[in-house]
Amino acid sequence: MKIYKNKNVYEATVERLNFIFDEFDKVCISFSGGKDSGVVLNMAIDIARERGRKIGVLFIDLEAFYPITIEYIEKMLTENEDVLEPYWVCLPMESPNSLSYLDPTWIWWEPEKEPIWVRPMPKNKWVINLKNNPFDFYKENMPFEEFIKYFTQWYGAGAKTAQLVGIRTDESLNRFRAIGGSQRKQENHYKDKSYSKKIDYNCYNFYPIYDWTTKDDWIYYGKYNKPYNKLYDLFYKAGVPIDKMRVDEPFGNEAKAGLNLFKVIAPDLWVRVVNRVSGANFGNIYSGNKIMSARYTLPKNHTWKSFTKFLLSTLPPDTAKMYKTKFIKFIKYWQRTGCPMQDDFIKELEETVPEDIINTHSFSKRGKGDKEVIKFKRIVDEHPLDRKQDILTWKRMAMCIIKNDIICKGLSFSITKDLTLRQQKIMEKYKNL
Numbered sequence: 001m002k003i004y005k006n007k008n009v010y011e012a013t014v015e016r017l018n019f020i021f022d023e024f025d026k027v028c029i030s031f032s033g034g035k036d037s038g039v040v041l042n043m044a045i046d047i048a049r050e051r052g053r054k055i056g057v058l059f060i061d062l063e064a065f066y067p068i069t070i071e072y073i074e075k076m077l078t079e080n081e082d083v084l085e086p087y088w089v090c091l092p093m094e095s096p097n098s099l100s101y102l103d104p105t106w107i108w109w110e111p112e113k114e115p116i117w118v119r120p121m122p123k124n125k126w127v128i129n130l131k132n133n134p135f136d137f138y139k140e141n142m143p144f145e146e147f148i149k150y151f152t153q154w155y156g157a158g159a160k161t162a163q164l165v166g167i168r169t170d171e172s173l174n175r176f177r178a179i180g181g182s183q184r185k186q187e188n189h190y191k192d193k194s195y196s197k198k199i200d201y202n203c204y205n206f207y208p209i210y211d212w213t214t215k216d217d218w219i220y221y222g223k224y225n226k227p228y229n230k231l232y233d234l235f236y237k238a239g240v241p242i243d244k245m246r247v248d249e250p251f252g253n254e255a256k257a258g259l260n261l262f263k264v265i266a267p268d269l270w271v272r273v274v275n276r277v278s279g280a281n282f283g284n285i286y287s288g289n290k291i292m293s294a295r296y297t298l299p300k301n302h303t304w305k306s307f308t309k310f311l312l313s314t315l316p317p318d319t320a321k322m323y324k325t326k327f328i329k330f331i332k333y334w335q336r337t338g339c340p341m342q343d344d345f346i347k348e349l350e351e352t353v354p355e356d357i358i359n360t361h362s363f364s365k366r367g368k369g370d371k372e373v374i375k376f377k378r379i380v381d382e383h384p385l386d387r388k389q390d391i392l393t394w395k396r397m398a399m400c401i402i403k404n405d406i407i408c409k410g411l412s413f414s415i416t417k418d419l420t421l422r423q424q425k426i427m428e429k430y431k432n433l
Contacts, residue, residue, distance in 0.1 A: 001216050009212050010220060016195065016208040017047050017164075023190070024162040024204075028056030028155050030148055031076075033069045033229050034247035035217045037166035039209055041076065042226040044164055048083040056085045056155045060093070060144050061127075063108035064118040064273055066265060069247055072229040077126060079227075087151075088126040091133060093144040107141050118272045145414075152203045161203045168212050214243045234265050296402050304381045304394035311401040319406070326408040327397050331379060334392035340364035340371035345389050349374065356380050 001008040021027060029044060031037045041057065048055050059073055077086045092109045109117070111130065121129060128134065137150040152163040190196040195207045209216075221228045235245040238261055298307060312320045333339075338360060341349075349357050358375040382395040390396075390412055400410045407413055 001219050002211065002213055009209070009216050012211070013043060013208045014047075016193075016206070017043055019193075020162050020164070020206055020208070021047055021051060021053060023160070025159040026056065026156050026161040027053070027164065028058060028152060028161065029164040030058050030060075030151075030166075031073070032166075032247060033059070033065070033073050034166070035214075035221075035228060035232060035245070036168055036209060036212075038072075038076075038226075038228055039212070039217055039220055040164050040166040042220075042224075043208075045080050045083055054083055054085050056087065058087050058089065058148065058151055058155075060147070061088060061090045061108075061122065062095070063090075064269075066231050066247075067119075067269065068231045068234070068265075069229055070119075070122070072227070072231070074124065075227060077124075086126040087128060087155075088122065088124065089147075090121060090127055090129040091135075091138060091147075092130070092141050093147060094141045095144060116272065118269060149199060152205075153200050156203055159202070163199070163203070163205050165205050165207050167207045167210060168214075168217075169210050170213055218242065231265070235261070238265075296399070298395075304398050305379070308394050308398040308401070311398060315401070322406060323397075323401060323408070326400075326411060326413055329413075330397070330408070330411045331392065334376045336375070338373040338375035339390070341374050341389065342371055345385060346372060346374060348385055349383075349391075352385075353380055353383065 001010055003009075027044065027048070029037065029041055031041050041055075044055055047053075057077065059077075073088075077084060077088075090109050092107050092111070094107050109121070109129065121127070135147075135151070135154060137154055138147065148163075152161055155161060188196075188198045190198065190204045190206075193206075195210050197205045197207075199205055220226065229247060231247060232245055236242070240261070298304060302310070312323060315323070338358075340363075346359060350359065356376060356378050358377060360373045360375060362373050363369050364371050364373050376392040380391070380393045382393050383391060385391060386393050386396055396410060399405075400408050403410065
């Protein structure tokens with residue numbers, strides 16, 4: 001396993017978890033059935049059993065799950081009931097659908113769609129749905145990221161509460177930011193622990209395996225003979241590299257490339273997925289193709305600026321408006337506020353597009369405060385640096401449309417309430433038809 005400060009990451013994580021159990025009255029975990037949250041849950045179960053403690057386990061059922069993942073979830077909860085307080089949540093929530101320009105979001109467990117649900121409502125004793133919902137913070141079709149945040153506060157009920165999150169920083173840039181962002185503000189840490197982030201006055205997220213690698217995950221499962229989701233075995237047999245295997249919401253930007261395996265691994269379920277989610281079959285055909293990837297090349301006789309405007313003109317008005325709103329915010333940020341950059345990136349910009357940038361020569365207050373802030377006078381069409389650094393280019397905006405990235409994660413945006421409000425307005429408009 002990876003060595004970190006004279007100890008391997010497993011030993012470091014055991015210390016972190018023991019610290020968390022020492023410090024907090026209640027501990028819960030957001031469990032997806034994936035390899036990372038599975039590591040955290042298995043390790044937390046061992047420590048909780050040694051201490052005679054209970055752990056709250058939140059599993060948000062996304063409806064379109066592989067049956068083998070559901071079997072794994074049930075196995076973990078059933079075999080560890082002595083230390084777990086499970087919450088199997090089947091409430092309607094909204095999530096991005098990167099496979100359809102017409103329906104950029106989808107809502108699982110919609111009551112109106114029950115005849116075409118991908119799976120029937122689970123029957124186990126832990127299930128929470130609209131008929132027995134105890135969560136006073138739940139709002140109709142709320143984003144599940146928001147639900148997870150409020151769940152920790154609800155579960156804690158005023159007590160000092162820690163939520164364990166299975167995120168590794170080498171998994172993706174967005175995951176790195178989830179932890180790296182908190183490192184910029186020490187007041188958001190719990191007792192200077194860089195792997196923590198404040199949620200509320202007495203609730204914190206902890207990322208105990210943030211420094212693990214994919215290899216470390218599988219060494220742990222093998223060495224300690226811990227149960228894992230057997231779906232990964234099927235991915236492996238299908239030739240998927242271990243760092244590309246994902247058990248996630250199947251229609252988001254990160255997981256859509258694996259849709260072509262869905263129809264092979266669960267063909268009966270795949271038929272219902274195609275019937276249920278707009279664009280699912282399109283994603284199955286094209287998500288691994290250059291048509292929806294960063295390898296997309298600019299059409300002849302177009303600049304990225306003209307192509308971005310052309311793409312916007314082809315979208316439904318509501319969808320185009322959502323993109324335009326994000327693009328305007330992105331442009332204003334770079335022109336009015338600017339972003340800190342490392343010296344070699346600044347030098348490259350000054351040598352290639354000096355007329356388009358402004359080096360403020362003022363240092364950012366973020367991080368160590370040792371990076372100068374760069375602003376843009378105009379939007380650059382494209383730049384080689386765009387592959388390494390988030391900068392203001394038309395290509396970056398066009399790629400959001402090409403990838404059907406309605407959230408604009410490629411521009412560093414996260415999911416917001418406007419998507420939920422949009423869905424609610426549409427439902428209200430057509431409810432009497």
